[in-house]
Amino acid sequence: xxxxxxxxxxxxxxxxxxxxxxxxxxxxxxxxWRLASSYPKSLDTLYGACTVFSSAVSEATDGKFxxxxxxxxxxxxxxxxxxxxGAGTVEMGQTASYFYIGKDTAFAFGTALPWGLNSRQQxxxxxxxxxxxxxxxxxxxxxxxxxxxxxxxxxxGGWFRREIRNRADLSGxxxxxxxxxxxxxQKLGVVPQQIGxxxxxxxxxxxxxxxxxxxxxxxDEKLGLAKIAPYYHYPAFWEGGAELSxxxxxxxxxxxxxxYQSIVRTAAQATGHDMQAxxxxxxxxxxxxxxxxxxxxxxxxxxxxxxxxKISHDMxxxxxxxxxxxxxxxxxxxxxxxxxxxxxxxxxxNYDYLVSTAIQQKWEND
Amino acid sequence: xxxxxxxxxxxxxxxxxxxxxxxxxxxxxxxxWRLASSYPKSLDTLYGACTVFSSAVSEATDGKFxxxxxxxxxxxxxxxxxxxxGAGTVEMGQTASYFYIGKDTAFAFGTALPWGLNSRQQxxxxxxxxxxxxxxxxxxxxxxxxxxxxxxxxxxGGWFRREIRNRADLSGxxxxxxxxxxxxxQKLGVVPQQIGxxxxxxxxxxxxxxxxxxxxxxxDEKLGLAKIAPYYHYPAFWEGGAELSxxxxxxxxxxxxxxYQSIVRTAAQATGHDMQAxxxxxxxxxxxxxxxxxxxxxxxxxxxxxxxxKISHDMxxxxxxxxxxxxxxxxxxxxxxxxxxxxxxxxxxNYDYLVSTAIQQKWEND
Numbered sequence: 001x002x003x004x005x006x007x008x009x010x011x012x013x014x015x016x017x018x019x020x021x022x023x024x025x026x027x028x029x030x031x032x033w034r035l036a037s038s039y040p041k042s043l044d045t046l047y048g049a050c051t052v053f054s055s056a057v058s059e060a061t062d063g064k065f066x067x068x069x070x071x072x073x074x075x076x077x078x079x080x081x082x083x084x085x086g087a088g089t090v091e092m093g094q095t096a097s098y099f100y101i102g103k104d105t106a107f108a109f110g111t112a113l114p115w116g117l118n119s120r121q122q123x124x125x126x127x128x129x130x131x132x133x134x135x136x137x138x139x140x141x142x143x144x145x146x147x148x149x150x151x152x153x154x155x156x157g158g159w160f161r162r163e164i165r166n167r168a169d170l171s172g173x174x175x176x177x178x179x180x181x182x183x184x185x186q187k188l189g190v191v192p193q194q195i196g197x198x199x200x201x202x203x204x205x206x207x208x209x210x211x212x213x214x215x216x217x218x219x220d221e222k223l224g225l226a227k228i229a230p231y232y233h234y235p236a237f238w239e240g241g242a243e244l245s246x247x248x249x250x251x252x253x254x255x256x257x258x259x260y261q262s263i264v265r266t267a268a269q270a271t272g273h274d275m276q277a278x279x280x281x282x283x284x285x286x287x288x289x290x291x292x293x294x295x296x297x298x299x300x301x302x303x304x305x306x307x308x309x310k311i312s313h314d315m316x317x318x319x320x321x322x323x324x325x326x327x328x329x330x331x332x333x334x335x336x337x338x339x340x341x342x343x344x345x346x347x348x349x350n351y352d353y354l355v356s357t358a359i360q361q362k363w364e365n366d
Numbered sequence: 367x368x369x370x371x372x373x374x375x376x377x378x379x380x381x382x383x384x385x386x387x388x389x390x391x392x393x394x395x396x397x398x399w400r401l402a403s404s405y406p407k408s409l410d411t412l413y414g415a416c417t418v419f420s421s422a423v424s425e426a427t428d429g430k431f432x433x434x435x436x437x438x439x440x441x442x443x444x445x446x447x448x449x450x451x452g453a454g455t456v457e458m459g460q461t462a463s464y465f466y467i468g469k470d471t472a473f474a475f476g477t478a479l480p481w482g483l484n485s486r487q488q489x490x491x492x493x494x495x496x497x498x499x500x501x502x503x504x505x506x507x508x509x510x511x512x513x514x515x516x517x518x519x520x521x522x523g524g525w526f527r528r529e530i531r532n533r534a535d536l537s538g539x540x541x542x543x544x545x546x547x548x549x550x551x552q553k554l555g556v557v558p559q560q561i562g563x564x565x566x567x568x569x570x571x572x573x574x575x576x577x578x579x580x581x582x583x584x585x586d587e588k589l590g591l592a593k594i595a596p597y598y599h600y601p602a603f604w605e606g607g608a609e610l611s612x613x614x615x616x617x618x619x620x621x622x623x624x625x626y627q628s629i630v631r632t633a634a635q636a637t638g639h640d641m642q643a644x645x646x647x648x649x650x651x652x653x654x655x656x657x658x659x660x661x662x663x664x665x666x667x668x669x670x671x672x673x674x675x676k677i678s679h680d681m682x683x684x685x686x687x688x689x690x691x692x693x694x695x696x697x698x699x700x701x702x703x704x705x706x707x708x709x710x711x712x713x714x715x716n717y718d719y720l721v722s723t724a725i726q727q728k729w730e731n732d
Contacts, residue, residue: 027428028428056628056632059624059625059628059629059632060426060625060628060629060632061625062393062394062625115721115724118714118717118718118721119486119714120485120486120519120642120643120646121646123639123642123643123646124642124643124644124645124646124647125647126643127639127640127643127644127647128640128643128644128646128647128648129647153486153713153714154713154714154716154717155713156713216713217709234712234713234716235712235713235716235717235720237717237720240714240717240721241714241717258425259425259426259427259428262422262425262426263425263426263629265636266422266425266426266632266633266636267632267636269635269636269639269640270631270632270633270635270636270639272639273489273493273635273636273638273639274493274494274635276486276489276490277486277489277490277492277493277494278490278493278494279490280486280487280489280490280494280706281490281491281493281494281495282494283709283713284705284706284708284709285705287708287709287712288705288708297712299712299716305720305724306724306729306732309724309729309730309732310729310730310731310732313730314730337721337725338725339650339651339654340646340650341718341721341722341725342650342653342654343583343649343650343653344718344722345718345722346600346601346653346663346665347519347520347521347522347582347600347601347649348484348485348519348520348606348607348718349715349718349719349722350520350600350601350665351484351520351601351603351606351607352484352707352710352711352714352715352718353715353719354601354603354671355481355484355606355703355707356707356710356711356715358481358671358672358675359703359704359707363672363675363676364675364676364679364680365676366672366675366676
């Protein structure tokens, strides 16, 4: 946790940029950084986490450490945030690390793997089981220092024009879904499509696509899909708990005074906690509204779930064979997951199940 | 979220103490506060949250805002922390608000109610659904400003010398359990006992008591009860997600510069996130160890769970009739819980159940 050594090491490094050098000279320098988000302002939970974070840093430093937040596309395209940060074009970026699996499949772990960790497990693994150290060892090779910046919780499986009753219903289905989730569904007959959020509605309306996944009720509601693709399947087994990442240029990070590094780490963790709380407060209300607007809640069929689990784990075996970085992190995370799930099953999962049952069956009247 | 107005208001208040007045004079004054914990150092997750918090505040202020942490009994007895903070004897305390239900039953909400919110729901309710504002309106009448400081997650129901197979097995059972959980179990025939943690082992060994609840595997392991009371029942329906509280003297809080207020709020939220992560990382390993040491994992019987749910809600009705503060907060929290649980059931609960099933049934081999 002590970054003073890193700071000293950084101070000793030749070629630190002239721009950042003042940070070394005093413990509370006035600096301004830029943070590029992969999300538009309209996604107020995701983009909003950036402003919560920058406010916390500014307030903690009496306005001396300013972080200017830019929405997707303003200064960096949505899917190039990690590249821009790694190159030092911007000092910071908020993004989903799994956008970059094309560079290296190990970028998946910072966000979510199909059938991977839930929100609390991801936090525990990252912060207290060695996960974040493993990721930063990997990120350093891309010029990045990473911190978790909040989780969405389990997402919805998406909107479908026709109900999915079994595995056969996926055959030939054109679905807006990316990443590893798309790879898994492809092996079940789905034809994954890459479509920007703004184009989902017309594509579904015209029938260019048959289904689309996005996030959960609160974000999905903005797309207005309940009327044109009313079957709202759950859960997104490919995003059981999707974590956002704060990427920081490793060179710039090393130049920060230790007090500012501490403020950034603490603010990122607090912001992460806040983002999950915000989703957990907003999703229940949004779920009621989308159901009122016509959404029909449907579980994904068991044969789809089981097949996707096997396909996912076959895929991880292949990726581990091809990529030692992937294997090293995967083995660590998978061992954690198995261990954790035994405890979850008798604690929170069991309790949540009982509370849901009690409310549904009105045990208070028995 | 802006505390500048509060700060201005505080600055205008007559009679601020001479000791704290320098805080008003400059934006980054050097001050030292004392934080009394209700927990001993041996409980390194609970007590440890205080040192994580004080380190974050110190690092963020370059050592100018020092918070000295004292374990239970060092300067304040464990169960008088809120009183000491309210009286201004110490500036801060870490405690469980439900220790103080003897003063006012509304103190229960800051920690947990039997059959109440889980960890993420408690955070969402407090931070993003208005819960914390309601609590602080109530705490202000006791001279306190409160912030959440981390959750344990769902706890274990405790250690029993004989297995509990049905409701009748609780009759006359002497059990170490306090608070509202004790009140509920009392109506099921249990004789609640107040015993310090250090006295649990000898009391169970001699048969002075028949059962004892504490926290979860990681903390419980230290008591070494697996051999003498091997039936380890779950879950603690009275602590589905127990939140710790950081209580701050309201008068001292109002005197803090806004940058320090912001640092305290952010550090408390980050610390809370860290404490849950720590429990989630440590409990799975500890569970394996206590099982290896002889613990037998047993669910609480359904008739006990159902009866306790009805008794709890009858109790809340009575408390609401007697105490308007309780009623106001209860109605708000209960509405949130019902709304939230509908969403939880199709998102995280559903996903967690599927992952547990998949791991147990080895779907990867199907």
